[in-house]
Amino acid sequence: MMYRLVFSQVLRRLDAEAVHRFTVSALALLARLPLVKRLLHRALAPHDPALRVTAFGVHFPGPLGLAAGFDKDAACAEALSALGFGHVEVGTITAHGQPGNPRPRLFRLVRQHAVINRMGFNNAGAVAAARRLRRTRSVPVVIGVNIGKTKVVPESEATADYVASAKELAPLADYLVVNVSSPNTPGLRNLQAVSLLRPLLTAVKEVADATPRRTPLLVKIAPDLADEDVDAVAELALELGLDGIIATNTTIKHDGETGGLSGRPLKARSLEVLRRLRAKVGDRITLVSAGGVEDVDDVWERLLAGATLVQGYTGWVYGGPLWAAHIHRQLLRRVRRHGLKSVTEAIGRTA
Numbered sequence: 001m002m003y004r005l006v007f008s009q010v011l012r013r014l015d016a017e018a019v020h021r022f023t024v025s026a027l028a029l030l031a032r033l034p035l036v037k038r039l040l041h042r043a044l045a046p047h048d049p050a051l052r053v054t055a056f057g058v059h060f061p062g063p064l065g066l067a068a069g070f071d072k073d074a075a076c077a078e079a080l081s082a083l084g085f086g087h088v089e090v091g092t093i094t095a096h097g098q099p100g101n102p103r104p105r106l107f108r109l110v111r112q113h114a115v116i117n118r119m120g121f122n123n124a125g126a127v128a129a130a131r132r133l134r135r136t137r138s139v140p141v142v143i144g145v146n147i148g149k150t151k152v153v154p155e156s157e158a159t160a161d162y163v164a165s166a167k168e169l170a171p172l173a174d175y176l177v178v179n180v181s182s183p184n185t186p187g188l189r190n191l192q193a194v195s196l197l198r199p200l201l202t203a204v205k206e207v208a209d210a211t212p213r214r215t216p217l218l219v220k221i222a223p224d225l226a227d228e229d230v231d232a233v234a235e236l237a238l239e240l241g242l243d244g245i246i247a248t249n250t251t252i253k254h255d256g257e258t259g260g261l262s263g264r265p266l267k268a269r270s271l272e273v274l275r276r277l278r279a280k281v282g283d284r285i286t287l288v289s290a291g292g293v294e295d296v297d298d299v300w301e302r303l304l305a306g307a308t309l310v311q312g313y314t315g316w317v318y319g320g321p322l323w324a325a326h327i328h329r330q331l332l333r334r335v336r337r338h339g340l341k342s343v344t345e346a347i348g349r350t351a
Contacts, residue, residue, distance in 0.1 A: 267292025
């Protein structure tokens with residue numbers, strides 16, 4: 001309630017990207033305070049065994065995580081874990097650092113509980129992110145690393161660019177995500193075509209498979225793919241032995257500022273793509289649902305539809321710092337109310 005008041009009276013009047021930068025800086029400071037982190041983690045992180053989920057050999061304390069796009073440079077993952085997220089996906093990270101697109105490039109649509117961004121993969125690059133990921137952690141956190149194409153790299157050299165990032169980051173990640181679905185890097189979504197995606201994923205998978213623990217590899221797709229293209233990506237993921245698919249990224253099907261739309265308007269299509277993927281792949285690979293996740297009802301619905309993990313970002317923007325902790329507590333109550341021993345028993349029940 002307090003956060004809603006602060007948001008409506010103060011935060012919504014401030015520049016969205018300025019608030020984002022301030023929040024990342026504050027959480028990065030928190031990440032350097034081990035005692036405070038541990039206290040917050042004890043109070044807010046999911047600890048009950050009934051919430052634990054295992055996906056592609058990785059153990060998650062709870063199914064709800066933070067989607068890529070917030071912690072672009074792996075600066076504050078521990079602090080985010082302490083606030084209640086079951087995993088944190090950092091990035092998108094490119095092989096070479098880049099400033100991203102010109103400002104303004106981040107816009108709130110408050111009435112729709114949505115955000116439009118055209119950030120353009122602004123980040124300091126794979127080497128800088130790897131340096132941060134090597135730091136000793138004082139609280140447990142599952143970190144996924146999301147990699148994308150450097151803007152100046154031509155499409156013909158995209159595979160080599162992704163491979164360069166993977167070589168730096170795959171050994172440090174709990175799982176690796178190939179992002180070919182952001183609308184804010186010119187030509188990137190072309191890589192979702194199976195003819196281009198197959199050699200790219202094959203090359204990155206070779207790197208991920210060669211790490212000491214074999215880093216799980218996932219691909220993230222757009223909600224704007226035609227249904228037959230969703231099916232084609234699902235078949236490719238099975239063919240190549242990928243560990244999972246994240247569905248979905250932002251959509252360009254809107255009437256607002258140029259960029260990708262996230263939040264409530266994406267809810268229906270994201271759920272539709274999840275159900276289509278589940279029908280295609282069953283439980284043979286892990287499905288991660290993102291897009292329009294706002295509350296425990298959304299998380300529960302995605303689990304029932306076949307998602308093993310769920311991610312949010314825009315929901316957190318409007319829900320406040322305790323959003324993930326609150327949802328995990330509500331989810332635990334729901335698991336018990338349904339007489340289940342574990343949240344994993346709910347996965348795929350309506351698929």
